[in-house]
Amino acid sequence: MTIRSDTPATLDVAALRHLMDSGSAPRLIDVRTPGEFETAHVPGSVNVPLDLLREHRERLRTHLDGSEREQVVLVCRSGQRAAQAAAALAGAGPVGPRVLEGGILAWQGAGAPLRTGRARWELERQVRPVAGSLVLTSILAGTLFPPAKWLAAAIGGGLTFAALSNTCAMGMLLAKLPYNRGPRRPDLKAVLSRLAQRETTP
Known part of the structure; x- marks a missing residue:
């Protein structure tokens, strides 16, 4: 884990896999579009698109305590959007959310487990x-x-x-297209329900 004053704390792939294998799996929040999430995501992660997270950050903070008991790790394609989400969630608990260093690209590169679906271009690739x-x-x-x-x-x-x-701004506009919303875009009620399930799990 790397901590710098000007950036959110990060967790590399090896450290995250160790936590997951040890039974201390953190809460994984994937902030990519629903379409990107459907294409490939870390098993057990919850999709909270960045625009939804920003819009409802106050409500979401109350469900993400960020304690040492339950860490929060934010995931995106490369770490850029996850860093923006970390800034939006600053103050969520004493520890605060961490960012998966290198994002899904690093996770895939390390051969870590993935749940896959219909292939789509990543948002950054669509912008170009x-x-x-x-x-x-x-x-x-x-x-x-x-x-x-x-x-x-x-x-x-x-x-x-x-x-x-x-x-x-172009990426945010493209994220709203049906292509990127996937078969079902999560709403706040669905997200909070998923988070509540985790909270009530012994």
Whole structure:
């Protein structure tokens, strides 16, 4: 586990597997889209999409005590969205949530157990062709209608801001598409029900 003052605490794959094998499995919260979660996820994890988590963070904090008895580990594709979720949940218990270092990519790379379903592109991968297509289209359109070049400038500015702020407006918009919502998008009631089941398990 690595703790730094400017980032949330992290847990690497080996440490997480050790906790799970020792019978001290932490509560796993996967903050990716339902579509990504359906494609592949760590067995036993609960899907709480980042937008839902942000919207209901106060309610969720009360169900995530973050004690040494029950640690909370946040999971996403690479660790970026999980870090944003950790910031949103700051103050949830004395220990606070940890982030799986390297996310699902690291988990898969280590050959750790996965529950899989219908394959979909990850959200980050979807952003690249959409942004690239908009830039290319605006440049080509700019040969006939010069003001169209400003769309390319806006996309470039948006990507720069996304890197500096560690957020992505385009990704958040794409997350709302039916493709990314999966067969059933979890709502707050369903999430709290899953968390309550864990709390009442002896």
